[in-house]
Amino acid sequence: MLTETAYAKINLALHVRRRREDGYHELETLFAFVDDGDRLSASPSGTDSLATHGEFAGSLDDPFGNIVARSLNTLPHGKGWAVELEKRLPVAAGLGGGSADAGAVFRMVERAHGLPANWREKAAKLGADVPACVLSTTCVGTGTGTDLAPVANDLAGTAVLLVNPRAAVPTGPVFKAWDGRDRGAMPTGSVRQIALAGRNDLEAPAIEICPVIAEVLAALRATDPFLARMSGSGATCFALYDTEAQLHAAAEKLAETHGQWWQMTGKLR
The missing domain is CATH 3.30.230.10 (Ribosomal Protein S5; domain 2)
Structure with a gap:
């Protein structure tokens, strides 16, 4: 098998x-x-x-x-x-x-x-x-x-928390709601540099369609990650932490305050 x-x-x-x-x-x-x-x-x-x-x-x-x-x-x-x-x-x-x-x-x-x-x-x-x-x-x-x-990967092994508010967000409508404005090229550099200086242009249109995404991002940012952002076209958001202790504290906090949300913990490959 x-x-x-x-x-x-x-x-x-x-x-x-x-x-x-x-x-x-x-x-x-x-x-x-x-x-x-x-x-x-x-x-x-x-x-x-x-x-x-x-x-x-x-x-x-x-x-x-x-x-x-x-x-x-x-x-x-x-x-x-x-x-x-x-x-x-x-x-x-x-x-x-x-x-x-x-x-x-x-x-x-x-x-x-x-x-x-x-x-x-x-x-x-x-x-x-x-x-x-x-x-x-x-x-x-x-x-x-x-x-x-x-790309030079200097974030391998980084602690990551995934959170989804149990809301399905189809990709097509999010892309359709994008405002068509080119906000500039993705930066170059290492993975950490690109991630910190980059953005997700689908975040705003996804939040228009599924407002709870903004709540997820706010909750993640309150756990003191070095980066919190929506993934893809949503609704899952992620937070990256410097230590596993921070990750587990964040996961426990969100389980207490938003127990209805799905979450997964792990490390970046």
Whole structure:
């Protein structure tokens, strides 16, 4: 049996530069990954099958037509695989949950059979975040997010708290609500420098659609992180801390004051 973690994706910075004629947006983003997420396992089988369980399994509209099944259809992996998906990440949450699941499938196929030379193209067809999620390492994404470049990672091992107010925020409406203003290029430098000097241009439109995001950010910033920001198109927000003690104190505080919110703790990969 193969097992793999679908690492939660966060955008340490996300700069939206312009709307393209093809309907997509030109982006500059700093991808990072948390050392926890959904969990997948796969065993050889006569045909492909997918069983889902876990806290957020009920949020998947069609588990048999979802991105895990489509990833299996994209890649050669023998006669078939029986896949189990423990859905631990909220859906439509800015964590790349479905893309992370697809990335985990790609990594399992790579270990068992190797990946085709054009795997990046296949991954990009499944979703803009999927190529980054296959790698699950900190990197800079440009274009629609599929053009990836390495970056000096000085935040590996950083304590991180993820918080979602249990509100699903579909990506499309948030991008549509972006005001179209180019606020400038993403800065260069190390991961820490980019993260601290960067921003998330989707934060304001996401808060318009889902105002509780502002409450999450305020609650996180009250725990004294060195950075708190929304990830992707929301509604999940993250906070980075200098020490694990700060992280656990923050997690306990938010569990007491906002026990209804989902949270996950971990470290940046």
